[in-house]
Amino acid sequence: MSARVPYRFVKVSPGGNTTILVMDPPAMSSRQRAEVAARLMDPLHLGAEQVGFVNTTSAIPRLDMMGGEFCGNAARSAALVLAMSGHPAMTEHDGLHTGRIEVSGADSPLDVYARIGGNPTAGIDIPLPAAGLSRHALGIHVARLDGITHVLLDEASSPFPENYAAYAATIRADLGLTQCEAAGCIWYSREKDGASIRPVVWVRETDTTYYETACGSGTVALALLMAANGHAGTVSVRQPSGSHIAATIRPNAAGSPESARIDGPVAIIATGTTYA
Numbered sequence: 630m631s632a633r634v635p636y637r638f639v640k641v642s643p644g645g646n647t648t649i650l651v652m653d654p655p656a657m658s659s660r661q662r663a664e665v666a667a668r669l670m671d672p673l674h675l676g677a678e679q680v681g682f683v684n685t686t687s688a689i690p691r692l693d694m695m696g697g698e699f700c701g702n703a704a705r706s707a708a709l710v711l712a713m714s715g716h717p718a719m720t721e722h723d724g725l726h727t728g729r730i731e732v733s734g735a736d737s738p739l740d741v742y743a744r745i746g747g748n749p750t751a752g753i754d755i756p757l758p759a760a761g762l763s764r765h766a767l768g769i770h771v772a773r774l775d776g777i778t779h780v781l782l783d784e785a786s787s788p789f790p791e792n793y794a795a796y797a798a799t800i801r802a803d804l805g806l807t808q809c810e811a812a813g814c815i816w817y818s819r820e821k822d823g824a825s826i827r828p829v830v831w832v833r834e835t836d837t838t839y840y841e842t843a844c845g846s847g848t849v850a851l852a853l854l855m856a857a858n859g860h861a862g863t864v865s866v867r868q869p870s871g872s873h874i875a876a877t878i879r880p881n882a883a884g885s886p887e888s889a890r891i892d893g894p895v896a897i898i899a900t901g902t903t904y905a
Contacts, residue, residue, distance in 0.1 A: 651680065674903070682695075692730060696810055699732060728741055750893060761774060777809070825868075851864065
């Protein structure tokens with residue numbers, strides 16, 4: 630049996646969606662990241678829904694997710710951790726820490742921000758691909774974002790299934806999404822003051838499927854659909870955890886969706902050294 634390797638980590642809850650951020654890990658391949666992540670996520674280890682690997686040694690810090698996918702919640706969490714540690718990539722003005730980070734699945738650095746006092750919050754701005762939203766069937770749309778694709782299912786016509794993992798796998802196969810870095814099935818319901826989601830997210834490299842307690846990119850996907858249906862401004866979406874994550878779709882001069890902002894709470898759960 631090979632010796633276990635120590636990893637410095639921060640475990641966070643960005644509105645749910647428990648995430649382990651491995652800080653400044655040794656160089657490793659994508660397969661090694663997936664293997665380490667699988668061990669750390671195990672309920673008999675640290676336990677979490679996902680793992681990201683953060684390199685803080687360069688001028689622009691970088692977050693690589695366990696399967697090379699994009700994750701808005703992990704990126705928001707990384708922004709908060711960087712701000713709390715006083716990393717030079719984050720600058721502070723009137724209590725708002727702003728900066729840029731690289732994130733797997735994104736082609737260029739992304740703007741992030743964090744507020745670290747009281748109840749910490751963090752956000753990220755992401756570009757939206759042209760023609761990122763398409764209709765598949767009644768109550769079923771596909772939202773393609775950089776690094777992750779989501780299938781939006783209206784619970785009014787597609788009730789949340791008991792065997793959600795198998796159902797999501799069938800949806801991915803039917804829609805040709807099995808080669809995506811990550812793909813989610815986002816069941817949504819409209820509510821008086823916004824909407825709620827139930828996200829089931831699969832990551833190809835780790836072959837893991839989680840009914841996530843929160844999903845930032847899934848929130849953006851729903852906001853994109855609501856914007857297409859005439860809803861302007863910020864959408865507050867209730868997550869399975871009970872927390873709310875906000876998403877704002879920003880149009881270009883022609884009125885087409887150009888970028889999105891994700892914003893919401895992030896809580897630090899634990900920090901330390903773990904072995905895997």
